[in-house]
Amino acid sequence: MGAGFLLAGAQHVRLASVLRADRLRIAEANDQLTHRDTIPAQRGTILDHNGSVLARTEEAYHVTITPKLLTDSRAFWVRASEVLGIPADQGIALARSGRGGLDFPEKIDRERRKRLLELCRTFRVDGIGFVPTGERTYPAGPSAATVIGFLKDGVPASGLEKGLNETLRGEDGVQVGFIDRNGSVIPWLRDEGLSREVQHGADVVLTLDRDLQAFASERLAEVCEYHGAWQGVAIVLESHTGNVRALATWPTFDPTDPLPALQRAQKGETASPEINPAVSVLLEPGSTFKSFTVALGLESGALTPNSSISCKGSIPVGSHVIHCALHGSPGHGAVDPARCIEVSCNVAAATWGMAIGKERWYDFLKRSGLLEKPDVGLPGALSGQFNWNEYDKRIQIATLGFGQSITVTPLQLASLFTAFANDGVAVHPRLIEKVGSSRVQVRPGVPLFRAETARTVLQMMKAVVQGEHGTGRALRIEGVEIAGKSGTAQKRDPKTGRMSNSLYVSSFVGYVSADSPEYTVLVMVDSPKKNGYYGAAVAGPVFRAIAEYLLKSGMVRGQG
Ligand SMILES: [Zn+2]
Numbered sequence: 001m002g003a004g005f006l007l008a009g010a011q012h013v014r015l016a017s018v019l020r021a022d023r024l025r026i027a028e029a030n031d032q033l034t035h036r037d038t039i040p041a042q043r044g045t046i047l048d049h050n051g052s053v054l055a056r057t058e059e060a061y062h063v064t065i066t067p068k069l070l071t072d073s074r075a076f077w078v079r080a081s082e083v084l085g086i087p088a089d090q091g092i093a094l095a096r097s098g099r100g101g102l103d104f105p106e107k108i109d110r111e112r113r114k115r116l117l118e119l120c121r122t123f124r125v126d127g128i129g130f131v132p133t134g135e136r137t138y139p140a141g142p143s144a145a146t147v148i149g150f151l152k153d154g155v156p157a158s159g160l161e162k163g164l165n166e167t168l169r170g171e172d173g174v175q176v177g178f179i180d181r182n183g184s185v186i187p188w189l190r191d192e193g194l195s196r197e198v199q200h201g202a203d204v205v206l207t208l209d210r211d212l213q214a215f216a217s218e219r220l221a222e223v224c225e226y227h228g229a230w231q232g233v234a235i236v237l238e239s240h241t242g243n244v245r246a247l248a249t250w251p252t253f254d255p256t257d258p259l260p261a262l263q264r265a266q267k268g269e270t271a272s273p274e275i276n277p278a279v280s281v282l283l284e285p286g287s288t289f290k291s292f293t294v295a296l297g298l299e300s301g302a303l304t305p306n307s308s309i310s311c312k313g314s315i316p317v318g319s320h321v322i323h324c325a326l327h328g329s330p331g332h333g334a335v336d337p338a339r340c341i342e343v344s345c346n347v348a349a350a351t352w353g354m355a356i357g358k359e360r361w362y363d364f365l366k367r368s369g370l371l372e373k374p375d376v377g378l379p380g381a382l383s384g385q386f387n388w389n390e391y392d393k394r395i396q397i398a399t400l401g402f403g404q405s406i407t408v409t410p411l412q413l414a415s416l417f418t419a420f421a422n423d424g425v426a427v428h429p430r431l432i433e434k435v436g437s438s439r440v441q442v443r444p445g446v447p448l449f450r451a452e453t454a455r456t457v458l459q460m461m462k463a464v465v466q467g468e469h470g471t472g473r474a475l476r477i478e479g480v481e482i483a484g485k486s487g488t489a490q491k492r493d494p495k496t497g498r499m500s501n502s503l504y505v506s507s508f509v510g511y512v513s514a515d516s517p518e519y520t521v522l523v524m525v526d527s528p529k530k531n532g533y534y535g536a537a538v539a540g541p542v543f544r545a546i547a548e549y550l551l552k553s554g555m556v557r558g559q560g
Contacts, residue, residue: 035121035179036194040132041170044201046148046160048210049245049433054140055148055161055255061113061130063104069127070095076123083108083116095127107133121179136161138255140210143217146276147208147247147378147431150255157258158274160431163379164204167435173198202436207243212236212549217248219545220523224250227506227528227538231271233278234542235414236550237429237520239421239511241442244376244431245519245555246546247411249277271526279374279381282407283524286489287535288509289403290349291420293356294337295457296364299449302355305456308336311347317398322350341485342463342470346402353401358393361400369426369446374411376431384408403489414522416448417509420458420483421517424449461485462514472508472536475544480551483517484510484543486535491527503527506538512547518556521546 046055063084070091077091084091084104108116113130120128136151138144149159156162156169177190216234224232229250236246253261253273265272275281297303313331314323324332324346332345340348353361365371371384386406390396399405411429419426425445432440449457461483464470471486491503507524511517523539523546532538550556 034177034191035175035185037175037185039173039175039198041172041198042200043136043170044168045203046168047203047205048140048208048213049206049243050209051205052139052210053137054144054206054208054210055136055138058135058137059110060107060133060135061109062133063106063108063116064101064129064131065094065104066101066127066129067094067097067099071123071125072096073123073125076119076125079119080116083112083119107135136256140214142252142254143214143248144208144210145252145255145258146249146273147206147213148255150253150258152258158379159276160204160206160377163377164432164435167204168201170201171196171199203434204432205434207238207245207431207433208247209245209555212546212553212555213246213248215549216246216542216546217250217252219542220248220250221252223538223542224525224528226531227525227533228530229525229538230527231277231281232525232542233281233410233523234546235278235411235522236546237414237418237427237522239418239517239520240427242415242418242427242430242445243433243442244411244429247276247278247431275380276378277526278411279376279378279409281526282382282385282409283505283526284405284407284489284491285403285413286487286505286507287344287346287349287402288413288417288485288487288507288522289406290341290344290401291457291461291485292364292416293349293352293401294341294460295420295449295453296356296360297337297352298456299453300356300360302357302360303337303352305337307352308334309348309351311335311345313347315347315350317350317354317395318392320395320398322346322398322402338460338463339469341457341460342467344471344486349401350398351401353397353399354394356397356401358397361397362388364448365406367446367448368416369428370406370408370412370416372412374409374415374429376411376429378431382409384412403487410522410524414509414520417522418445418520419448420454420461421511421520422454423451424454458483458511458514458517461511465510466514471534472510472540475508475510475536475540477544477547477551480512481514482510482512482544482547483514484508486540488533488535504533506533506535508535508539508543510543510547512550512556516556519547519550 043057072092072095077088081088149161156165174196175185176194177185220234232250234248251270261273264270311332335345335348373381373383396405415429427445428443465472465482487507489505490499493500509522512519523542525538
């Protein structure tokens, strides 16, 4: 039995190879050629959450012509002229010119390339080559350019185009084998050892909403231009999942023509649009951080909702004096935790920062994820910075109380703020929803506070907008209550390393809505130069516009 089977198998193999040899002989007799053909991989498409295209490759080719290798056959040129759109006589003259290589001025699409390739093979014509242009279109234009990035001569230069290049680019295929009269490689005469199937790039679906992204980007640009800012960020997170619904930054650029913007940045006129400030710029959070001071104080027992201090406008800490002067008052008087958040009292935040103590702060910072790199697929992400070996730890934790002595990326800060919307659990930001057919899992969040603490602080943040003395009272929206916190942080002068009196980071973080905080929205405007600099006045209007958009668009489930 066994021997018979073996014999049958061997005969089968021999028969197959005889047939193959015959075919090869026939092919050679008919003067068929072996040929190596590259099948270019199609770059993956980038889509938003709803399937709207954010980046797509239109297959197109440059045609290169080497006249001295061309035929002057009229039969060839009559047909080729239809594809290339030039008169046959011009083609013949070109072939007879005997010139070296030149570029055909017009790009051709996949279909025209295929027809031209077939003609070349039929007529055995050399001298015509094709270079894929990698022509990429970006339907969201500048509004998503700092997230999506761009290609420079077909090479990914920034954004997800760069960060996800391995996934998007795929791998070119190669076919080596005998070709038939039409120039196609004959499947059964293909050299399997040298041939490789083309692997097209995977499509990537993002969590972004293209329309919200465009809206946030336009509002942010208006505000940054009005205030002559250096750069700005507006982030919209779905509080319970960390899904990034918008990640707008300013300045931005035209992804199909990035050169003018890059040149302005090189001259130092603008921030570099190749760097996404949401993940690659470190800023001090400033007063928005007071919400965490209060939460940590309540959580650790260093504070109760009834704790109170007396603010006289300043407080000495060692050799330093901490002021509330930014807000132009001689002192806030009696300040409890709710009022500290509502009126943004530095003296109270510094006092409680010290009461919390360095051990609790250090533990919180380590767990918070603030000092980690935002991991959303964007290249060049930075880790937040905090000096664990600070000489004067008392001043360090006093100033930490109002968001100084630490620098963070805006995206990590926005993620941390989801803790107040999520019963104390901070979620990780998630920008990529699907790669090919696999869903990217939502990572479990980080529990930071008890649910009760988180809810208490969220209610306190409501007073910032809804309260009589709230710093964000101008941001009220009719028919819905908003919770939030403003921040106006002095910036260090990059030249001297000291706190500047003219450079600020203006920010506003808030929830839509206070009672059902489905979205966490953070807006930061770096170095506004004119028309004011207070967080609620500069960043607040961008927040409010986004909040109104979310409410009107039906993106808030709690709303009709
Ligand atoms: Zn004060």
